Amino acid sequence: xxxxxxxxxxxxxxxxxxxxxxxxxxxxxxxxxxxxxxxxxxxxxxxxxxxxxxxxxxxxxxxxxxxxxxxxxxxxxxxxxxxxxxxxxxxxxxxxxxxxxxxxxxxxxxxxxxxxxxxxxxxxxxxxxxxxxxxxxxxxxxxxxxxxxxxxxxxxxxxxxxxxxxxxxxxxxxxxxxxxxxxxxxx
Amino acid sequence: xxxxxxxxxxxxxxxxxxxxxxxxxxxxxxxxxxxxxxxxxxxxxxxxxxxxxxxxxxxxxxxxxxxxxxxxxxxxxxxxxxxxxxxxxxxxxxxxxxxxxxxxxxxxxxxxxxxxxxxxxxxxxxxxxxxxxxxxxxxxxxxxxxxxxxxxxxxxxxxxxxxxxxxxxxxxxxxxxxxxxxxxxxx
DNA sequence: CGTTCAGTTGACTAAGGTCAATTCCCGTGG
DNA sequence: CCACGGGAATTGACCTTAGTCAACTGAACG
Numbered sequence: 135x136x137x138x139x140x141x142x143x144x145x146x147x148x149x150x151x152x153x154x155x156x157x158x159x160x161x162x163x164x165x166x167x168x169x170x171x172x173x174x175x176x177x178x179x180x181x182x183x184x185x186x187x188x189x190x191x192x193x194x195x196x197x198x199x200x201x202x203x204x205x206x207x208x209x210x211x212x213x214x215x216x217x218x219x220x221x222x223x224x225x226x227x228x229x230x231x232x233x234x235x236x237x238x239x240x241x242x243x244x245x246x247x248x249x250x251x252x253x254x255x256x257x258x259x260x261x262x263x264x265x266x267x268x269x270x271x272x273x274x275x276x277x278x279x280x281x282x283x284x285x286x287x288x289x290x291x292x293x294x295x296x297x298x299x300x301x302x303x304x305x306x307x308x309x310x311x312x313x314x315x316x317x318x319x320x321x
Numbered sequence: 322x323x324x325x326x327x328x329x330x331x332x333x334x335x336x337x338x339x340x341x342x343x344x345x346x347x348x349x350x351x352x353x354x355x356x357x358x359x360x361x362x363x364x365x366x367x368x369x370x371x372x373x374x375x376x377x378x379x380x381x382x383x384x385x386x387x388x389x390x391x392x393x394x395x396x397x398x399x400x401x402x403x404x405x406x407x408x409x410x411x412x413x414x415x416x417x418x419x420x421x422x423x424x425x426x427x428x429x430x431x432x433x434x435x436x437x438x439x440x441x442x443x444x445x446x447x448x449x450x451x452x453x454x455x456x457x458x459x460x461x462x463x464x465x466x467x468x469x470x471x472x473x474x475x476x477x478x479x480x481x482x483x484x485x486x487x488x489x490x491x492x493x494x495x496x497x498x499x500x501x502x503x504x505x506x507x508x
Numbered sequence: 509c510g511t512t513c514a515g516t517t518g519a520c521t522a523a524g525g526t527c528a529a530t531t532c533c534c535g536t537g538g
Numbered sequence: 539c540c541a542c543g544g545g546a547a548t549t550g551a552c553c554t555t556a557g558t559c560a561a562c563t564g565a566a567c568g
Contacts, residue, residue, distance in 0.1 A: 200464045205329050218449050224460075247442065254441030255434065261448040262405050268455040269402050273411075275462040276495050277380065277387045280524075296340065300547065308463050313524050315548055441516055466554075486514065500556050 135162070138183065138236055141208060146255045155249070159242035165229045165280075172227040177220055178213035181236045181260065188297055189232015192305070193225045201305045204294050211235070214264050230298075280309045281317050322349065325370065325423055328395060332444045342436070346429035347388045352416045359414040364407060365400035367424045368447065374420015375484055379492070380412045388492045390454075391481050398422070401451050417485075468504050 138160070139153060162185070172178050174193065179318065184207050189214070191203035202225065204212040212228065216223040217240055246253035274283050284307055287294060294303065304314035325347070328339060335343065349372070350465065352358065359365050361380065371394050378400070379391035392398040396443065403410040404427055433440035461470050471494055474481060491501035 150468060183354055195464045202460070202463055215453060218453060226431075226476055233374060247438075247445075251434075251438050251441055254438055254445055258434075258441055258445035261445055261452055265448055265452040265455060266402060268459055272459045273389070274464065275459065275538085276389055276492075277382050299545095310525060311547070312526080312549085321550085378546085488514065497557060498515070499517085499558080506516085 135160075135236075141183070142256065146252050148252055148256075150258050150320075152250060154244065156161070156238075156253070159238050161237050161247070162233045162234060163237055166232050167229060169229045170172050170226055171229060171235075172213060172223055172225065174224060174226050175222050178216035178223050179208060179240050180216065181212040181217055181240070181243065182235045182237040183209060185234040185236060187235070188231065189235075190228055190230055190298075190302065192228065197272065199301045199302075199305060204298060204302075204306070206293060206297075210237040210260055210264060214261075250315065257259050275308065280307055280313065281320070283307045284317055285321075293308055322347075322423075325372070328370070328403050329443065333439050335439055335443075338428060339437060340437055343425075343440070344435065346425050346433070349421060350424055351421045352419065354418050357413055358416060358418045358422075359400060359410055359412065361411060365403035365410050365414075366427050368397060368399040368401065368404055368427070368430065369380050369422045369424040371396050372421040372423060373421070375417040376420065376422075377415055377417055377489065379415065379483075386489075386492060388489045391485060391489075391493070393480060393484075397447055397451060399482050401448075415493060425436050462495065467500065468507070469495055470494045471501065471504055472508075479497050 135157065139157075140149065142153075142156070165187070166183065172188065184205050186207055189211060190201050190209070191205070191207040192199050192201040194200070203211075213223040213225050215221070216225075243253075243257065247257060258305070272288060278286065287303070287307065292304070298306075300314060301311040304311040307314065309317075322344065326344075329335065329340075329343070337389070339469040352374070358376065371392050373394055376398060377388050378392070378396070378398070379386050379388040381387070382496075390398075398414065400412050403412075403478060407490040428445065461473060465473065474490070474494065481493070483501040485493075487501060491498040494501065496504075
């Protein structure tokens with residue numbers, strides 16, 4: 135939890151009292167490989183930070199898994215759309231390995247928003263970070279071919295490449311495993 | 322400006338004093354058809370709301386325009402990535418018709434963040450809204466074919482369809498004008 | 509009327525999707 | 539230690555669809 139405190143203080147410097155209040159809302163949770171942290175059809179009522187492990191965010195369409203995100207230690211994770219709108223999620227969050235995470239319930243966070251500038255700042259900055267990730271990813275889909283997206287991934291997210299099986303990377307790039315295999319051969 | 326005030330009060334209820342402070346940072350600006358509100362290579366130092374008109378957010382890659390967003394009255398607009406990171410924008414913002422907008426400089430907004438909970442709430446909620454838009458759009462690219470994306474657009478954004486020339490819609494969907502024309506024929 | 513430009517169409521190419529078969533890799537159990 | 543099983547990755551054959559380039563159509567505008 136000390137590590138988390140330091141991390142959050144990099145975002146916004148909370149005083150001890152604020153930190154204590156925040157801490158009371160945070161649960162540390164462990165999970166095993168394959169655990170479903172969120173299942174399709176349920177509301178995502180939390181936002182979390184990965185402490186250890188590797189998680190993915192995926193949906194199933196016509197029998198095929200579509201992986202939307204991978205999360206590594208110190209990444210925020212949530213179905214933030216469901217979190218914000220109270221709409222049931224279309225996605226699953228799965229632990230790809232054993233791991234631990236810190237979770238904070240929406241209801242708790244929304245109470246904090248009424249209390250101080252700093253909690254609002256924290257919420258704002260988290261939201262901004264999540265925006266940036268989505269925006270960059272969308273830009274890739276709009277202007278790059280699958281091959282170019284793969285090359286970008288090689289440069290910008292080599293950690294994903296080495297940590298994740300190729301068929302999940304394919305769906306992360308919006309293509310089939312066979313296509314990714316052929317793209318790799320063409321290079 | 323009264324209309325804007327009402328709109329913002331729907332997001333977070335500012336008292337008169339807060340509204341006056343905010344108002345002092347807002348400029349109302351008119352523009353002609355074709356005006357470039359932001360040009361590639363410049364930092365986007367503002368966030369705005371469309372009062373009237375129709376705007377688009379596009380970049381050019383290998384001579385082709387890639388339209389990333391369309392903005393209608395009461396939409397927030399900005400290259401929010403550039404706004405947040407102070408990195409020069411890769412995009413252009415163009416007025417597709419004569420119009421007016423309200424603009425707020427980043428520097429002013431960041432000063433407001435130091436002043437009260439409400440301004441932070443406002444910033445947070447704007448950021449959340451921008452996130453939601455991006456997230457939905459990315460989901461479409463991940464799980465839908467061009468044809469399905471077009472059909473979704475028909476259902477969910479008919480206003481775009483009727484307001485925007487087809488070749489821009491094609492690039493918004495991530496395909497060429499010819500392909501969109503053929504997709505429409507196939508339906 | 510022409511000019512212009514969006515939209516369509518045609519012919520062709522390139523690339524991804526699909527389905528099935530095969531190979532590769534790795535872990536497990538005999 | 540080897541053999542086997544299972545899942546990931548690759549490959550092949552074929553299909554479908556998007557990209558490209560060029561020609562044509564049609565509507566809007568002066």
